[in-house]
Amino acid sequence: MNDLAHRFGRRRVDPEERTRLIRDVFRRVAPRYDLMNDLMSLGIHRYWKRVLVHEAEHAAPRRVLDLAGGTGDVAWKLARGDRAVDVCDPSLPMMQVGRRRGPANRIGWVGGCGERLPFRDQAFDLVTIAFGIRNVTHLDVTLQEIRRVLRPGGRLLCLEFSRPAPWLAPFYDLYSRLVIPRLGAWVSRNPDAYLYLIDSIRAFPDQETLAEHFRAAGFTGVRYHNLSFGIACIHQGVRPPGDAS
Ligand SMILES: C[S@@+](CC[C@H](N)C(=O)[O-])C[C@H]1O[C@@H](n2cnc3c(N)ncnc32)[C@H](O)[C@@H]1O
Numbered sequence: 687m688n689d690l691a692h693r694f695g696r697r698r699v700d701p702e703e704r705t706r707l708i709r710d711v712f713r714r715v716a717p718r719y720d721l722m723n724d725l726m727s728l729g730i731h732r733y734w735k736r737v738l739v740h741e742a743e744h745a746a747p748r749r750v751l752d753l754a755g756g757t758g759d760v761a762w763k764l765a766r767g768d769r770a771v772d773v774c775d776p777s778l779p780m781m782q783v784g785r786r787r788g789p790a791n792r793i794g795w796v797g798g799c800g801e802r803l804p805f806r807d808q809a810f811d812l813v814t815i816a817f818g819i820r821n822v823t824h825l826d827v828t829l830q831e832i833r834r835v836l837r838p839g840g841r842l843l844c845l846e847f848s849r850p851a852p853w854l855a856p857f858y859d860l861y862s863r864l865v866i867p868r869l870g871a872w873v874s875r876n877p878d879a880y881l882y883l884i885d886s887i888r889a890f891p892d893q894e895t896l897a898e899h900f901r902a903a904g905f906t907g908v909r910y911h912n913l914s915f916g917i918a919c920i921h922q923g924v925r926p927p928g929d930a931s
Pocket of ligand 1: 774816
């Protein structure tokens with residue numbers, strides 16, 4: 687979702703209210719968030735995140751920001767050797783769950799949102815964002831902020847739900863509408879929160895449109911590849927090596 691589509695659930699809301707409602711969604715789902723991910727995706731999100739981490743390792747980054755890191759699912763996989771990994775997320779309940787997953791000193795946990803990152807310019811070699819870009823209220827501002835905190839030549843890797851292949855779309859739609867809210871009700875006792883999830887996926891830009899947003903924010907080498915026939919997609923872009931603004 688982006689500046690063009692301020693939707694929440696079945697109604698339209700203004701950006702501030704949307705931000706508040708999303709905070710509330712993640713506060714409510716935090717305790718069962720990881721379990722719900724496994725159930726809803728039949729474990730496939732683990733494979734998608736492994737692909738993301740594999741791509742990240744190519745860049746051999748020393749300083750990594752996992753934006754919208756939530757419970758640190760990606761960050762914990764990236765925290766190896768002497769690499770410095772920070773999670774940044776506005777949801778303290780999500781990060782509290784994440785902190786309990788491993789030794790306290792491996793990851794930095796920083797409260798903040800994508801639209802206004804609490805980091806200095808050029809602080810990171812790599813920024814990852816997994817299933818988070820859809821939740822920011824101001825997509826283009828967030829992409830600019832990511833570019834600012836990357837060093838020139840640094841890379842953005844973004845894993846997000848996207849537009850599935852046309853043959854798959856009707857089955858995926860049925861599954862989303864029938865199964866996910868029921869799982870949300872049984873396991874997380876938050877069917878509304880999972881209605882938001884489905885709605886936000888539908889409203890989010892498709893693969894090519896998101897790539898255009900990356901380019902407009904000043905990233906070069908923008909490319910993407912689909913996962914599971916486009917149910918998810920990894921986009922990447924590079925802060926131009928000569929860009930020191
Ligand atoms: C679906 S979770 C993804 C968590 C984790 N990256 C993962 O893949 O499991 C989305 C996260 O985005 C965070 N979020 C919501 N609004 C945000 C914003 N404006 N800026 C950064 N993160 C945001 C939420 O708090 C939540 O933790």
